[in-house]
Amino acid sequence: MIQNTTCRKGGGIFVPVAGLTVFAIASGYLMSLIPLSMGSFKIDSGFASWLASIFYFGLLIGSMMIEPIIAKIGHRIAFIMFLAILAITVAIMPLFPNKEVWLFARLLAGMAVAGIFVVIESWLLIGDDKKERAKRLGIYMTSLYGGTTIGQFGINIFGINGFEPFIAIIVLILLAILPPLFIKQGQPNCEEHRTMGFKQISRLSKPAIIGCLVSGVVMGTIYGLMPLALRKADMSNDKIGVLMAAIILGGMMIQPIVSALSLKMSKTLLLAMMSLLGVFAMGITYFTNDYLTTVFALALLGMSAFALYPIAITLACDELGSNFIIAATQIMLFSYSVGSATGPLLANKFLVKANGLMDFFFIVLLSTAIYMLFASLKKKPQILAS
Template sequence: MSRQLLAMALAPLLGLFILGIGNGFLATLITVRLDAAGESATVIGIVSSAYFIGLALGAMFNDRLLLRIGHIRAYGSFASLVAVTVLLQGLFFDPWAWFALRLIGGWATVGVYLVIESWLLTAGEQKVRGRLLALYMISLYAAGVIGQLLLGVTNAMGVTAPFMVIGMLASLSVLPMAMIPRVSPLIEHAEPLPPYRLIMLTPTGVLGSLGSGMVVAAAYSLLPLYLQRIGMSVNQVGQMMALVILGAMLLQYPIGRWSDRHDRQMVLIGISGFCVLISAAMLWLPLSMPLLSVLLFLLGGGVFALYPVAVSHAADRAPAGALVRMSQGLLLINSIGATLSPLMISPVMTAVGDAGLFWSFGGLSLIFLLFFSWRRSVRPAPLPVAPFTATTPMTAAGAELVITEELVQGALEHEHLEDLSEAVPDVEVAEPVVGPPAEEDNHIAYYDDVEQVSVRK
């Protein structure tokens, strides 16, 4: 990677890392505080869902704001709003006020991700996207691990200290972006494939993306509740959650390489079966601290790998012209799953007890296992068209990061093997429509609906 490319990517990645440390343990902090205050699992699930609702809304609409005001000012605005919502949560306790603050915070957080991901997207050519995505993934997961480990440290400082630390980190994350030259890259207005088109193209990819959103959101928002209720201290909860994220970080690549060498549907079946076994072990084995640590590490590797393997499987079927819109559509499906998950699983925990979390995990994983097995019997998976790419972007603009040069070339080479004209619309990219420059800088062009898409049967 050239020095120029690294210099352009360094500022947004550093901002992401600083913000991610605080954001990494905020969901855990909110869950354990609500539980300590005596709130039910259902209330905790409702408050947790607000964040994912905000993420979904921001992923759909924040690009319009970014196009108008530019990257640097948008980043400062979103990061400041994250800091304000977190500090307000530290000032007073009310579950329904926290619901509103978490919704606003989710909307602002995905705005930060949008700035970073769109910046990285245009920082280099398509052939270096894989390396940029790897740096992005390392920054995101490393910040999450460090943040979870800081939970116990900051909690020991006082009731409001964790919220103050998270607010300060959100404010500090603005500095790297504020010190770079005032030149913003151009971005395109996202137009993801609609759900019915995605279902026609890749039912396995759709269910894998939806299911991944459900289990990952439950891991972030409800697993800390389970850990605290089985008697762990706040510090221990943070350590266990750090192991979950570390498992996601370290196991995603070997699982992805496995999927490059084998039928990706079989890999999805294997991941689902593995998650069923982990859930059964959590329910029925006597859990010592070492065994629990191993199980949670493996659980993180399993549930976080489901989405990237599902997206890679979907890319094996998609024509080159639909890859970007397909990736954006699957990300939206994933967001819907994350929004629904706490609302669906927390009542189960209220009804049957804390073990309801792993009954839900096991039940969902069994559904995935049966569906993926059925789909493989109906329509076996094609050969992989390109190497696996770890998928961590949070926005539709960033979803394009996974569309590497190898993936496009592979899709072009395999298009003649199967007629996909009925499943995917033909995509035509028109010339950009250039509007007035943004106020922040004359170098920032306003692109209104850059990708003009026409659909014909």
Template sequence: MTRKFLALGSLFISSAILLAGGALLGTLTSIRANLEGFPLQAIGIVMAGYYLGFILGCLMTPEMVRRVGHIRVFAALSALAAASSLIFAIEPSTWLWTGLRVVVGFSFAGLYMIIESWINERSTNANRGQVLSIYRIIDFAAMTVGQYLLLLADPAGFVLFSLVAVLIAVAIVPVALTQIELPSPPREAKLNLRRLWAVSPLAVAGCFVVGLTNGAFWSIGPIYVQQMGYGSAMIASFMSAAILAGAAAQYPLGLLSDVVDRRMILILASVGAALAGAGLMALGVRSEFAMLAGAAGYGVFAMAIFGLAAAHANDHAEPEDFVAISGGLLLIYGLGSVAGPLVSPSIITAFGPSALFGYTAAMHAGLVVFGLYRTARRSNVPAGEQEHFVVARPTTPAVFEFDPRSSD
């Protein structure tokens, strides 16, 4: 078993470097756009570009890999992402940056998909759960490290964009030198909204709301902290508080959802996310502690909703449909993530930076109402017949292939 994990080491190293670079670039782009004086609506457009590119990357990468192979696609996408990261610092322009964000999102989707499909190919039914757990630990840890890389230089300068490009370039090395056998091309991501809605309207609504809220949080959250008068250290701590609290809470909430009606846990998580948003809106201005506590509360509840929604959908689906259903829900999340950064800046412009969390609270409250409606319309799946919950964060459809539930 240890040998198998060591054999995956090069892929885990590449994914950690990429995730750290991607986390840094996302937060850096947001705060740099604000420093450059972009209007909030323009920043929303720029940040939404990443999610549009990510959807396109999930849809197009499998065919690219089939045509020229994993290593060539990985190298090409890394070059695109690294070059785009450098161009951000050369010319601050709304439409140029939007195009660059589309390219970056497209590239990162392909890079993550290749690594995740590779990890899946080297996993077995016996170790999928352990492999996924290690990948999730790397995922959350690298995202946190990426936030604190902000402290290495002034966001108004060139250095941090250069650091992102260096990280992306270095991530090629472990993959290029790996001796692990090349996997099959990743599966195509297909979106069948009618089929998804028939399986679980609540899961579809939940994943869309997660996109609307978390897309806004990742894109505009750093600007919220900036406009409260804080610098890079507080931005990194605020975003990291949400990441780490979300990572810590997903498993306990998931275990609870395995023994009671999963919809009620999803509804309770939505209530918690709405209350955390309302708390940040009302109390975040008072102190650093209030902001960090609010961010942690938001992470605890809001970051768990996607995994709960995906698990609920698969309680109603056939086991062989697991990857297709989860991948479809991921694309629904992506659509919401495009819309969230476009909608939320107008609300902040009208009502101030704290209104960002008034917006997220309203979206989560709407999900509570819809969840209660669906609970009244459909009986629950008995606890003994539910799929076991597995910690999930929306990355690419390929990650669901080495989820242990896909091997049932």
């Protein structure tokens, strides 16, 4: 077992949550902006799925590299560094509007965002109190999705053409750097940290790993292809912004409920319930194309999709000691990233027909619900505790 010096006891939450919220606003706007702005830079919109996948491939690569960086420089400096790298990748895109540069920028951005997520998740999850972990993760997810929801309205405020949207996003990312830059207290105290070998990884909850994987498939597809699918459905930019906001607002609204339920029932069964909620949401879209009904259905989809990751990651960490938390969050992010990288490529085949993306979500979530229902009947595996 490899041991490093990193952080064991939980620290304050203001710095990571404040920085995360502003980052989420910028990220939410950027994820919807990229597929919609491609036309103004004379890049084929059919390339959107590749840009989404390369971002999540970067997330996958980054998830394997973050742990030693945090161990060496600490959570606060790592947070600042990863945000700065992300800002640089955003600046590159409008300056060099061609496919190859955008692919490289999104790959690097994915690696930086992996760092941001592992830093924040481990910062908030370090500590041995399960209730405190669930509470902190609920605050984290609410801040993440609340900020991402607000970011969707950047489409209406700053538009999707030219340099202005990218400048606005860069400014927001720089603002996100301010809390960790000026507030030096609050990061977790440094003590012994352990990485996981294959034996320890194999003892992690399988439903937790599958939950993160499916979350990545669904979330990567939502961010990467949903704006494009809505445009193909003849939705205006204003409506696309509202519908994307509805998805993320649904995800934000479900977080307190998920946090409460995760302490009272089997998390594996809860993963099945959230998957079935998404199946129900997609079923609604088969009966009507009414705009308000679509808003409601996509809000339910957001509740389902955005609930999977926090449930899965707390399930993975439930029986782990604090010295394994960074390693566990890195493994869960890796699983999420695999799903995120493959999801848009698999879903791209469904875009050729009307409502095709909804078919994709229906199949993925129904399969997940069935697996989780069977898994919930099995005895909980013994997981590493310290």
